Amino acid sequence: MKTNQIIRTILITTVVVAILVAIISFSIIMFKVSKKKKEIRLNQINFEKQLSSKDSEIKMKSRADFGQPIEQLQNILKNSISHEIVEFCINSCIRNDYKNVLLVGNVELYEAITLSSKANANVYVQSNNFPLKEYENIKNEIIEIKHNLNILNSISEDQKFDSIMILNSTNNFDKMFLEWEKFLVKNGMFIIANTKSNKKNIKVLEKVVNNFGYKFEQINWYTGFMIIVNN
Numbered sequence: 001m002k003t004n005q006i007i008r009t010i011l012i013t014t015v016v017v018a019i020l021v022a023i024i025s026f027s028i029i030m031f032k033v034s035k036k037k038k039e040i041r042l043n044q045i046n047f048e049k050q051l052s053s054k055d056s057e058i059k060m061k062s063r064a065d066f067g068q069p070i071e072q073l074q075n076i077l078k079n080s081i082s083h084e085i086v087e088f089c090i091n092s093c094i095r096n097d098y099k100n101v102l103l104v105g106n107v108e109l110y111e112a113i114t115l116s117s118k119a120n121a122n123v124y125v126q127s128n129n130f131p132l133k134e135y136e137n138i139k140n141e142i143i144e145i146k147h148n149l150n151i152l153n154s155i156s157e158d159q160k161f162d163s164i165m166i167l168n169s170t171n172n173f174d175k176m177f178l179e180w181e182k183f184l185v186k187n188g189m190f191i192i193a194n195t196k197s198n199k200k201n202i203k204v205l206e207k208v209v210n211n212f213g214y215k216f217e218q219i220n221w222y223t224g225f226m227i228i229v230n231n
Helices: 002-051 054-061 071-076 083-096 109-118 132-138 173-183 199-212
Strands: 100-104 122-126 149-152 161-166 184-193 215-219 225-229
Touching: 071 109, 083 109, 083 161, 083 184, 100 109, 100 173, 109 122, 109 132, 109 149, 161 173, 173 184, 173 199, 199 215, 199 225
Parallel strands: 100 122, 100 161, 122 149, 161 184
Antiparallel strands: 184 225, 215 225
């Protein structure tokens, strides 16, 4: 009888100890998770502050043509990209004082000309991804629109850009990032538009970006943007 009581006591004690160990282990894990979340959130807040400092906001909003499209271009071109997307990119360039910007993907005339006219930057496009003939055809019509657009036949391995923009794609964001990441300067910025169109692919892109250790932010305004900073 005493043996049964001893065994019972040992079993109860074992169960109680196991429960206590489980509770303590769970509490430690939850504490670490909570601490990590706070750390990630703090980094995110600091990152957001970098993107929208008071000085940069003043610089951006001091533009005489803030928020205004180039009507002459809109009358000539039938563009699928909205001015809101282009305006976001213009403001990003001015905020961060970017001087060399590369447009990749399916580049349209409106975004290329407007950005190179308003962003105070050298804008580069690839000849095989750009409607070159159409551009040549309208040159005389837009002679009054001062812009700095550079058309490249190729890009050398050592060429770097302050910002690389993917504005007209709706898929393969991860593959495009991997293709162009090496051309981004330190503290440079990727801007990817239309992210709401393919949330599944954006999840894949997030994993890829995390592997590089870059900071990123999702912006749900308009068609959606993803900002990726190499720092």
